[in-house]
Amino acid sequence: MTIETILFVAHTEEDGSLGRAALECLTGAVELHRQIAGASLVAGVIGVDATAAAVAISGCGASKLFAVSGPEFAMSRYASDTAALDSICRTSGATIIVAPATSRFNRAVPGAAQRIGGKIDTHVGGFLVNGAEVTIQRGYYRQRMIATLTRAARPWFVTIDAGLFPKFEGAAANTPVESLTVATSDAFNRTKVVGYRAPEADAQTIRPDANLLFVAGVGWTKKQADGQVHLTEAADIILGFLDKSKASLGSSKSLVDQSTEGHNVFSFMSHLNQVGQTGATPRHAKGLSACCHGEEPHVVGWRFIGERRAINLDANCGWAQGKTDVLYIADAFALVKKVGELL
Amino acid sequence: MSTGFHIVVLGSLVPDLLQTLEPVQGPTGPALKNEMMLPAVLDPWAAHALFEAAHLAAKTPGSKVWLVSLGPKAKLQQLMMSIAQKVPFELVAIDGPSSGFTDPTEVAAALAGAIEKIPALDRTRMLLFGGCASASRDAGVTVQLVGERLGVTDQFLAADELTVSAEGTFTILERVEGGKYLVSEVAGPPCAIAWATGNLPEPPNNPQVGMQNMRTLMPALQKAQPAQFGKQETVFHSVEIPKQERRTRIVKDVPIDEMAREIADWIKG
Numbered sequence: 074m075t076i077e078t079i080l081f082v083a084h085t086e087e088d089g090s091l092g093r094a095a096l097e098c099l100t101g102a103v104e105l106h107r108q109i110a111g112a113s114l115v116a117g118v119i120g121v122d123a124t125a126a127a128v129a130i131s132g133c134g135a136s137k138l139f140a141v142s143g144p145e146f147a148m149s150r151y152a153s154d155t156a157a158l159d160s161i162c163r164t165s166g167a168t169i170i171v172a173p174a175t176s177r178f179n180r181a182v183p184g185a186a187q188r189i190g191g192k193i194d195t196h197v198g199g200f201l202v203n204g205a206e207v208t209i210q211r212g213y214y215r216q217r218m219i220a221t222l223t224r225a226a227r228p229w230f231v232t233i234d235a236g237l238f239p240k241f242e243g244a245a246a247n248t249p250v251e252s253l254t255v256a257t258s259d260a261f262n263r264t265k266v267v268g269y270r271a272p273e274a275d276a277q278t279i280r281p282d283a284n285l286l287f288v289a290g291v292g293w294t295k296k297q298a299d300g301q302v303h304l305t306e307a308a309d310i311i312l313g314f315l316d317k318s319k320a321s322l323g324s325s326k327s328l329v330d331q332s333t334e335g336h337n338v339f340s341f342m343s344h345l346n347q348v349g350q351t352g353a354t355p356r357h358a359k360g361l362s363a364c365c366h367g368e369e370p371h372v373v374g375w376r377f378i379g380e381r382r383a384i385n386l387d388a389n390c391g392w393a394q395g396k397t398d399v400l401y402i403a404d405a406f407a408l409v410k411k412v413g414e415l416l
Numbered sequence: 417m418s419t420g421f422h423i424v425v426l427g428s429l430v431p432d433l434l435q436t437l438e439p440v441q442g443p444t445g446p447a448l449k450n451e452m453m454l455p456a457v458l459d460p461w462a463a464h465a466l467f468e469a470a471h472l473a474a475k476t477p478g479s480k481v482w483l484v485s486l487g488p489k490a491k492l493q494q495l496m497m498s499i500a501q502k503v504p505f506e507l508v509a510i511d512g513p514s515s516g517f518t519d520p521t522e523v524a525a526a527l528a529g530a531i532e533k534i535p536a537l538d539r540t541r542m543l544l545f546g547g548c549a550s551a552s553r554d555a556g557v558t559v560q561l562v563g564e565r566l567g568v569t570d571q572f573l574a575a576d577e578l579t580v581s582a583e584g585t586f587t588i589l590e591r592v593e594g595g596k597y598l599v600s601e602v603a604g605p606p607c608a609i610a611w612a613t614g615n616l617p618e619p620p621n622n623p624q625v626g627m628q629n630m631r632t633l634m635p636a637l638q639k640a641q642p643a644q645f646g647k648q649e650t651v652f653h654s655v656e657i658p659k660q661e662r663r664t665r666i667v668k669d670v671p672i673d674e675m676a677r678e679i680a681d682w683i684k685g
Contacts, residue, residue: 151571155564177591180573181556183520186593187564192521192650195555214431215518215551219588220446220517221653239491260569264607267599270589277446316684330617332667344576344589344613350433350551351460351613359683370433376658379501381528395661401675402668411676416683 074226075225077112077207080137080167082158084149085120085178091130093240093282096383100133100238101200105171115139117161117253120155121147127250132243138250139164145257148266152258154181160255166260167228169207181400182230191228199237216376217351235281236356236377239353247367278315278322278341284318286357287311288348288379290365292337292385292405294315303406307328310410317416321357323348323374325365350376363405384408420478421605422538423549424531425505426546426559427462428487428514429495431455435552439655446655447518456491456514458499461547465611465621468578469545470503476580481505482529482537486523487514487638496633501626502619505638507535512643516552519650523553526643531566539566544608548574557647563608570607572600576614653657 078144081235082103083095089098099116106114116135118127125138133140141157142246161168170186172178174196191200194211201208201221209231210221293307315322315338322348348355350370360378365371368391375381376394381393382399392400400410429438431454438449449453458466466483473479482505485492489511510530510596530542531537549556555603556573563571574591581587584604591612639647667675 148545149592151560152569155569174588176574176598179556180560180571183560184564184571185447186557187524187561189522193518193557194558203663204520212553213552213596213655214437215554216658217437219658220655221652223651225649227649251620264570265601267587267601270597270599272593277595309474344615345591347613351671361679361683368434382682388668393664393666395664397664398662399665399667401679402666403672403675407672408675408679411672412589412679412683413678415680 075168075205077109077165078167079109079112079114080162080166080170081133082161082170082172082174083112083115083118084154085118085123085126088135088401089120089122089125091118091126092175094173094175095113096240097238098171098233099130099133099233099241101233102171103241104136104238104415105169105200105202106208108200109205109293113165115165117141117165119146119157119161124250124252128245129251130241130243131243131246131248135248137165139251139253140250141255145261145280147397149177149180150261150264150266151181151184152260152264155184155188156255156258158182158185160253162189166252170228172230172232174234178232182232186228186230189228191230192224192226194224194228196230196234197231198234215373216354217373226258234356236285257400261408279345279353280319280321283319283321284358284361286323286355287318287320288323288325288360288362288365289312289328289342290325290363292364293329293330294328297406298404304338306406310406310413311339312341314409314413317413321355322346323353323355325349325371326351362392362397363409367394367396372396418539419474420480421543422541423468423479423481423543423545424534424537425462425469425481426527426544426562427459427466427483428485428550429456429491430459430514430551432457433460437536438657440606445650446652447515451515452491453489458495459547459550459552461549461551461611461613463499463618464614464616465545465547465609466505467503467616468611468614469543470552471616472580472618478583480536482534484510484527486510486512486643488512489637489654490516492640493637495593496637500622500629500633501621503607504625504628506632509636509640510643514552516550516554517652518552518553518645520555520557520561522645524619527558528562530641531562533575537607542606544568544606546610548612549612555580558609559608559610568606568608570602570675572608574612575609575612576612578609593642608636619660
């Protein structure tokens with residue numbers, strides 16, 4: 074029987090601390106460690122000054138802490154991140170590596186798994202432990218089916234989506250941090266990270282921490298009762314509602330596709346807002362859809378939305394087929410504007 | 417001196433997105449009910465990668481695009497009928513399962529092996545393209561695994577834009593948290609880019625492109641190498657459709673003020 078060594082691995086954010094996704098993932102790793110008899114927990118952090126971040130989580134119960142520090146590990150870059158992950162994983166002798174599914178690690182962890190000869194499962198939605206057997210749950214076919222599976226192969230890399238566990242909170246302990254030296258290579262210098270750029274938009278409309286997801290469908294761009302298209306009014310209503318509700322803005326594919334095809338639509342909306350089969354699958358407590366038909370390829374993106382409500386003129390639209398809790402049959406222009414006023 | 421890029425696009429078929437999917441237990445593990453009968457399309461994000469590849473190749477003289485595709489030969493042939501008129505490419509077919517339940521490590525080994533056998537491919541000029549995740553396995557790891565096998569250490573995930581400077585360096589925009597882009601500059605090829613949607617619309621069908629592609633498609637399908645996947649060490653305890661049908665309450669013929677108040681209270685609550 075394999076005696077599991079669980080490695081929690083994370084990277085620091087720009088301010089040198091661990092981000093929310095990492096701290097939530099740490100809670101998951103600690104919970105997994107608690108459930109597997111005889112397992113040990115170790116942790117590793119990558120960043121400019123990873124030691125400080127490792128000390129901050131030393132109260133998690135890890136028997137060993139590793140840090141890979143240096144300016145070359147400040148930013149998200151495949152070559153340096155995989156080298157750092159490789160070093161931590163090999164040094165720790167980990168059999169199960171648990172990492173947050175951040176954009177940085179979504180890119181680097183698969184490469185590290187390949188380099189070490191491990192197997193990988195991503196977007197894991199939960200652990201189950203039965204004796205010594207660890208099983209995970211993850212989606213297939215864009216969350217249209219959920220599998221419960223286990224693997225015999227080790228090392229086994231799993232990345233955990235945000236929003237599954239509460240953030241880890243604990244006082245620092247006295248566990249020493251072992252600094253690992255990762256040799257820099259010419260490969261580090263081929264990619265230079267320039268910085269961040271917000272999409273061309275009038276406002277930042279994607280808010281992952283928002284309680285509410287507001288999804289606009291293509292109906293906002295269609296002719297209204299007077300036979301005219303009211304794009305400016307639609308934009309004002311949507312932005313006004315977002316301002317009052319502090320919601321994150323999602324979109325159906327058909328709406329954002331219009332801008333790709335050169336039509337005059339909303340400047341504050343891009344493919345980054347797209348929810349569904351070929352878009353995002355965000356996690357929010359509540360979701361409100363307006364002017365969207367609720368077809369299956371879109372609604373698969375609502376898998377992790379808790380309470381759902383929709384506004385549509387068609388009482389037989391897709392939302393009515395058991396995909397939302399409440400469906401309001403109304404003119405979205407008038408109703409969303411009114412809701413915005415009440416907020 | 418050779419110029420242009422050698423762009424290798426990884427992309428396979430997935431069930432048409434409007435199909436109802438039902439998992440069943442097959443002899444080697446989970447599968448889809450009537451999988452061979454389901455209409456198939458090119459994996460959407462891989463399709464974006466293919467369109468971006470063709471667009472870049474058209475702008476850069478001396479470039480060439482290969483589409484490396486793993487799937488049942490008969491299904492690949494059907495798929496090619498629908499995409500051959502879109503953009504020019506040379507197919508490298510691998511005859512094997514297109515199921516989402518195959519292990520990405522084994523799939524990556526098959527894909528990397530096929531790429532290594534492309535005779536005219538200059539790997540110093542190679543751009544490895546693919547989708548940021550498939551609509552089947554949905555893991556988002558295949559491009560990285562293949563890139564790593566091929567020794568490509570400049571990799572990018574969920575890219576929406578690639579621009580090439582006059583000096584031959586790249587600027588790449590990747591989607592990151594909070595609706596932002598991470599901007600990176602790369603010295604040049606080789607590099608691997610797993611695309612999100614990009615910025616290009618689906619190209620219209622072009623019969624001339626179709627004729628050009630068909631000259632190489634059928635021979636490529638005929639000589640497709642079979643991919644042998646070993647018995648999976650993964651044990652699937654269950655695969656099921658999420659039970660999330662809701663009892664929808666339909667509110668109609670109610671004054672708009674009343675509806676608005678109910679929604680506002682729900683948002684605040």
